Amino acid sequence: xxxxxxFLDNLFSLGYSIIVVWCFFAMAxxxxxxxxxxDREVLIEKENELKLVTSALLSRGHVLMEGVPGVAKTxxxxxxxxxxxxxxxxxxxxxxxxxxxxxxxxxxxxxxGGFVLRKGPIFTNILLVDEINRAxxxxxxxxxxxxxxxxxxxxxxxxKLEEPFMVIATQxxxxxxxxxxxxxxxxxxxxxxxxxxxxxxxxxxKIMKNADEIExxxxxxxxxxxxxxxLEEIRKVRYVRIDESLYxxxxxxxxxxxxxxxxxxxxxxxxxxxxxxxAKAWAYTSSxxxxxxxxxxxxxxxxxxxxxxxxxxxxxxxxxxxxxxxxVLSRIPVPKP
Amino acid sequence: MRKxxxxxxxxxxxxxxxxxTAVSSEVDRHTPGFxxxxxxxxxxxxxxxxxxxxxxxxxxxxxxxxxxxxDAAKLKGFSNLSLQDAVTRxxxxxxxxxxxxxxxxxxxxxxxxxxxxxYLSSLKTSGALNPVxxxxxxxxxxxxxxxxxxxxxxxxxxxxxxxxxxLETQKSGNLTxxxxxxxxxPAEKVFQSFPTLPLPLLQLPTAPQLRLxxxxxxxxxxxxxxxxxxxxxxxxxxxxxxxxxSKKLNIRxxxxxxxxxxxxxxxxxxxxxxxxxxxxxxxxxxxxxTHREYLARVCQRLGPGVADLFRDITTAYEEYRYxxxxxxxxxxxxxxxxxxxxxxxxx
Numbered sequence: 001x002x003x004x005x006x007f008l009d010n011l012f013s014l015g016y017s018i019i020v021v022w023c024f025f026a027m028a029x030x031x032x033x034x035x036x037x038x039d040r041e042v043l044i045e046k047e048n049e050l051k052l053v054t055s056a057l058l059s060r061g062h063v064l065m066e067g068v069p070g071v072a073k074t075x076x077x078x079x080x081x082x083x084x085x086x087x088x089x090x091x092x093x094x095x096x097x098x099x100x101x102x103x104x105x106x107x108x109x110x111x112x113g114g115f116v117l118r119k120g121p122i123f124t125n126i127l128l129v130d131e132i133n134r135a136x137x138x139x140x141x142x143x144x145x146x147x148x149x150x151x152x153x154x155x156x157x158x159x160k161l162e163e164p165f166m167v168i169a170t171q172x173x174x175x176x177x178x179x180x181x182x183x184x185x186x187x188x189x190x191x192x193x194x195x196x197x198x199x200x201x202x203x204x205x206k207i208m209k210n211a212d213e214i215e216x217x218x219x220x221x222x223x224x225x226x227x228x229x230x231l232e233e234i235r236k237v238r239y240v241r242i243d244e245s246l247y248x249x250x251x252x253x254x255x256x257x258x259x260x261x262x263x264x265x266x267x268x269x270x271x272x273x274x275x276x277x278x279a280k281a282w283a284y285t286s287s288x289x290x291x292x293x294x295x296x297x298x299x300x301x302x303x304x305x306x307x308x309x310x311x312x313x314x315x316x317x318x319x320x321x322x323x324x325x326x327x328v329l330s331r332i333p334v335p336k337p
Numbered sequence: 338m339r340k341x342x343x344x345x346x347x348x349x350x351x352x353x354x355x356x357x358t359a360v361s362s363e364v365d366r367h368t369p370g371f372x373x374x375x376x377x378x379x380x381x382x383x384x385x386x387x388x389x390x391x392x393x394x395x396x397x398x399x400x401x402x403x404x405x406x407x408d409a410a411k412l413k414g415f416s417n418l419s420l421q422d423a424v425t426r427x428x429x430x431x432x433x434x435x436x437x438x439x440x441x442x443x444x445x446x447x448x449x450x451x452x453x454x455x456y457l458s459s460l461k462t463s464g465a466l467n468p469v470x471x472x473x474x475x476x477x478x479x480x481x482x483x484x485x486x487x488x489x490x491x492x493x494x495x496x497x498x499x500x501x502x503x504l505e506t507q508k509s510g511n512l513t514x515x516x517x518x519x520x521x522x523p524a525e526k527v528f529q530s531f532p533t534l535p536l537p538l539l540q541l542p543t544a545p546q547l548r549l550x551x552x553x554x555x556x557x558x559x560x561x562x563x564x565x566x567x568x569x570x571x572x573x574x575x576x577x578x579x580x581x582x583s584k585k586l587n588i589r590x591x592x593x594x595x596x597x598x599x600x601x602x603x604x605x606x607x608x609x610x611x612x613x614x615x616x617x618x619x620x621x622x623x624x625x626x627t628h629r630e631y632l633a634r635v636c637q638r639l640g641p642g643v644a645d646l647f648r649d650i651t652t653a654y655e656e657y658r659y660x661x662x663x664x665x666x667x668x669x670x671x672x673x674x675x676x677x678x679x680x681x682x683x684x
Contacts, residue, residue: 243659290660293627333624337604337658 061191085223099142603666
């Protein structure tokens with residue numbers, strides 16, 4: 001009787017585990033995105049970038065994309081928004097752009113005889129802010145406040161932004177004239193920084209051959225996940241398990257960035273939180289409900305890179321934040337046993 | 338590594354070749370059959386032969402009956418003979434006159450001595466000269482040469498011995514014990530090297546031997562070369578042998594190992610598996626390396642069977658350690674058991 005009970009108990013627990021795991025990954029968001037965009041070659045050689053942006057979305061974070069013009073930054077954001085059934089808007093930043101141009105303003109309506117709210121492009125799910133460093137500091141501040149608070153205040157009235165809300169800001173690393181570089185405090189608001197590079201020769205040939213088809217494919221993309229399902233995915237990521245030792249591992253990495261000889265300003269506690277969130281989201285997009293040290297390492301560069309300021313004299317010698325992070329990762333021991 | 342070893346071996350060989358060349362430069366560089374140097378053509382300045390040796394030889398020959406009583410009487414007191422006595426005792430008138438003419442010269446030049454010796458030789462060849470007269474003439478010449486401090490004294494003494502040797506050879510047919518016993522070794526060597534014909538009495542240089550032996554290499558060079566050879570061989574093959582034995586020892590040490598002091602047998606099984614694969618492959622896990630990073634690195638050096646086994650163990654370990662799935666622990670343990678069997682079989 002006891003044996004039968006134990007057998008049934010094991011069977012049920014195993015079955016329960018299978019059901020839980022199946023439920024957990026039945027709607028694995030990245031698998032869908034990958035299948036539609038990468039496997040169908042709508043986006044070529046952008047799997048890592050796409051996975052990072054998806055993870056940032058699931059972590060309720062914002063993305064700073066750095067790359068020269070013409071490396072599919074807009075396409076990536078647009079395609080992701082369309083696939084996930086989310087609203088998408090784009091703002092091209094210029095120095096004369098006002099905060100009200102982004103968040104919205106009240107206008108007098110002659111028919112009603114009162115003021116009506118004209119919402120700005122910030123009232124969307126995914127907002128692509130092109131060349132964020134071209135906007136004036138005032139406009140940048142208004143945007144970054146909205147990013148942090150997930151709400152805007154217009155004429156004293158508070159408006160909550162719709163979830164999910166993600167800003168994908170781009171900046172050109174080459175142009176330095178007529179720009180207002182983002183201060184460190186504002187850079188810290190971005191969960192990750194994704195550096196988008198050029199594709200390989202093979203990839204470039206594919207892009208040239210299918211340029212028209214790619215454009216059509218992006219325009220004709222249909223949502224594969226409903227809006228509420230995305231919110232459910234975001235909720236699930238919070239329950240991804242992370243071992244106690246990995247918290248210590250992340251803490252060691254963050255602290256080491258502050259102690260590093262080449263660093264003037266290291267990663268903040270917000271960076272540590274971002275690292276935990278992103279590691280969880282990365283594990284989730286890798287179809288796992290638990291974080292492993294590889295997840296932490298995979299997201300450490302994008303999370304920490306823009307939060308570290310290298311000493312100017314060493315910067316001149318070619319030391320970059322990504323090299324610092326690489327060095328830190330090569331020194332911090334992975335949890336044992 | 339192999340390229341480095343081969344390069345060092347080649348360097349070693351080149352160094353050894355240069356050393357051998359340097360040492361072998363001391364080898365004689367002359368045409369076989371010719372004297373090695375001009376010095377060897379000159380007569381030895383000092384020969385360990387003196388007049389008493391000649392007198393001893395005369396006495397010995399007299400005892401043996403090689404010399405007749407009359408001849409022995411003529412040669413009596415040979416070493417103490419004066420020029421006049423020596424000349425008086427010579428039977429050959431022509432020779433006696435020649436000697437008197439020679440003695441009348443104020444200075445005796447080397448050409449005069451050479452000419453007189455040639456004259457004696459010609460007389461001997463014609464049969465007009467007996468050995469006793471020759472010895473007496475040589476004694477007189479020796480006295481004249483000594484008076485003029487000529488370097489030919491030793492040559493004259495050697496010629497005397499040569500005459501006595503010929504005399505004995507003619508009488509007995511072979512060398513007697515006298516020449517073997519009374520003459521000292523260096524003199525004997527010189528004597529034996531004389532040609533059969535009495536004149537010219539120049540000491541012929543010994544024919545140079547062809548040296549086929551290897552040049553002498555200093556011991557220090559040999560020791561250094563030996564150490565270098567040993568190091569190169571050890572570098573080429575030692576690591577493999579050492580790795581083989583250490584692999585055996587390490588895997589056996591796992592069997593004896595009680596626990597890894599982790600407190601969890603599943604986790605212990607994974608870390609022991611890491612130990613085994615690192616022993617098999619020679620790829621150690623770095624502390625900052627994640628389990629997957631190590632897996633990717635070590636799999637390049639493992640066979641497909643072991644690589645798959647270790648991949649399963651790593652996946653199960655991650656599920657157990659970070660995913661909190663208890664059932665994965667058993668998979669780690671099973672994988673470890675299979676890995677141990679494989680390790681035992683392969684070593």
